[in-house]
Amino acid sequence: MTSSHNPVMQTYARLPVAFVRGEGAYIWDQEGRRYLDALSGIAVNTLGHAHPKLVQALSHQVGQLIHTSNLYEVPLQTALAQRLVELSGMTNVFFCNSGLEANEAALKLARKHGYNKGLPAAKTIVFEGAFHGRSIATLSATANAKVHKGFAPLVEGFVRLPLNQIDQVRQAVSQDPSITAIFLESIQGEGGIQPAHLDFLRQLRALCDEYDVLLMLDEVQCGIGRTGKWFAHQWADIKPDVMPLAKGLGSGVPIGAVVAHGKAASLFEPGNHGTTFGGNPLAMQAGLTTLQAIEEEGLLQNATDRGEQILGRLRARLDGTKGLREIRGKGLMIGIELEAPCADLVKTALAKGLLINVTADRVVRLLPPLIIDAQQADVIADMVSDLIIDFQAK
Ligand SMILES: *Cc1c(COP(=O)(O)O)cnc(C)c1O
Numbered sequence: 001m002t003s004s005h006n007p008v009m010q011t012y013a014r015l016p017v018a019f020v021r022g023e024g025a026y027i028w029d030q031e032g033r034r035y036l037d038a039l040s041g042i043a044v045n046t047l048g049h050a051h052p053k054l055v056q057a058l059s060h061q062v063g064q065l066i067h068t069s070n071l072y073e074v075p076l077q078t079a080l081a082q083r084l085v086e087l088s089g090m091t092n093v094f095f096c097n098s099g100l101e102a103n104e105a106a107l108k109l110a111r112k113h114g115y116n117k118g119l120p121a122a123k124t125i126v127f128e129g130a131f132h133g134r135s136i137a138t139l140s141a142t143a144n145a146k147v148h149k150g151f152a153p154l155v156e157g158f159v160r161l162p163l164n165q166i167d168q169v170r171q172a173v174s175q176d177p178s179i180t181a182i183f184l185e186s187i188q189g190e191g192g193i194q195p196a197h198l199d200f201l202r203q204l205r206a207l208c209d210e211y212d213v214l215l216m217l218d219e220v221q222c223g224i225g226r227t228g229k230w231f232a233h234q235w236a237d238i239k240p241d242v243m244p245l246a247k248g249l250g251s252g253v254p255i256g257a258v259v260a261h262g263k264a265a266s267l268f269e270p271g272n273h274g275t276t277f278g279g280n281p282l283a284m285q286a287g288l289t290t291l292q293a294i295e296e297e298g299l300l301q302n303a304t305d306r307g308e309q310i311l312g313r314l315r316a317r318l319d320g321t322k323g324l325r326e327i328r329g330k331g332l333m334i335g336i337e338l339e340a341p342c343a344d345l346v347k348t349a350l351a352k353g354l355l356i357n358v359t360a361d362r363v364v365r366l367l368p369p370l371i372i373d374a375q376q377a378d379v380i381a382d383m384v385s386d387l388i389i390d391f392q393a394k
Contacts, residue, residue, distance in 0.1 A: 021049075046226075046299075095284070121157060126159070226332055245258070251286060311327060322392055
């Protein structure tokens with residue numbers, strides 16, 4: 001089949017490689033070439049590829065039940081919700097199938113909160129650099145003009161502000177009582193590994209308490225152990241009212257969840273929200289097994305240790321490299337920002353047997369699986385350093 005006749009819609013400019021098998025942090029293509037995976041399918045394969053505990057648990061689950069329906073009790077939903085509330089200190093969970101769906105649920109909660117306050121048109125504050133998904137509502141919440149283009153009219157009710165500028169947020173919230181939620185990624189992923197500063201998160205928490213506004217933290221990419229804590233906002237020692245999760249929660253099985261606390265936890269009443277597939281036994285088993293393996297194998301500590309190792313080695317190797325703007329990150333969520341667009345680095349890395357990504361045009365993004373060992377971490381740091389040094393020498 002020639003690519004011009006590929007019946008798959010051309011929504012991605014795909015790299016010319018197809019993978020057939022994986023094991024741990026490695027993945028093999030159709031020609032039998034091996035690659036070191038420093039991307040995890042964009043923060044999805046938390047446990048790497050073909051983790052024995054996940055293979056065993058999912059094989060067993062497929063032999064029992066894949067899907068029933070939310071018309072019936074699903075005990076595995078209760079079990080996974082129980083784990084998520086224990087780990088987050090929050091109280092209730094709604095399960096869905098992806099990040100944008102978790103964010104849609106969050107945005108509906110923000111509107112319902114406004115409705116209960118008697119507001120006919122509730123607004124949500126969102127931020128520059130944000131990415132929240134590709135549905136009509138979540139693309140409207142997203143900051144990127146390329147994501148908006150062609151899909152007007154956008155959904156109304158968003159107020160966009162710069163990240164980490166508490167005075168502007170305070171001014172907006174204090175002057176506009178129709179604002180019922182503040183929605184942001186604890187660490188922006190697609191936006192280029194840009195963190196919400198810890199004091200900014202704490203100030204948002206206080207502001208939301210003062211004005212009865214929901215603090216909604218999109219942890220779709222930065223949650224589930226990626227930064228060395230279960231959830232990235234826990235570095236700020238705060239609790240959100242609403243937390244969408246997805247990517248890393250199922251180690252590759254599609255899953256989404258929105259975790260809620262306080263008033264937000266009881267906003268949805270029967271009939272307000274739903275999903276056919278969400279929370280099916282297969283996805284729940286994937287979530288439970290992922291969380292269990294993270295705990296049993298000390299993967300939070302591993303994310304912290306391997307992250308510091310990679311950051312330290314990148315900084316040592318790249319110190320003084322011209323065209324380098326900043327190396328930043330937390331745990332195994334790492335960005336290397338260059339002064340010039342560098343999307344070509346993805347192909348150069350692929351040719352050398354390394355999977356990486358470039359986001360926001362000029363940020364090399366590393367999201368390796370949480371199971372990588374010290375030797376693999378060194379290889380990633382060295383290969384990426386060499387790629388960047390060569391690229392800048394051109
Ligand atoms: C990937 C991502 C989404 C969208 O998730 P999908 O599963 O692709 O719908 C939303 N928010 C953040 C922060 C993401 O990284």
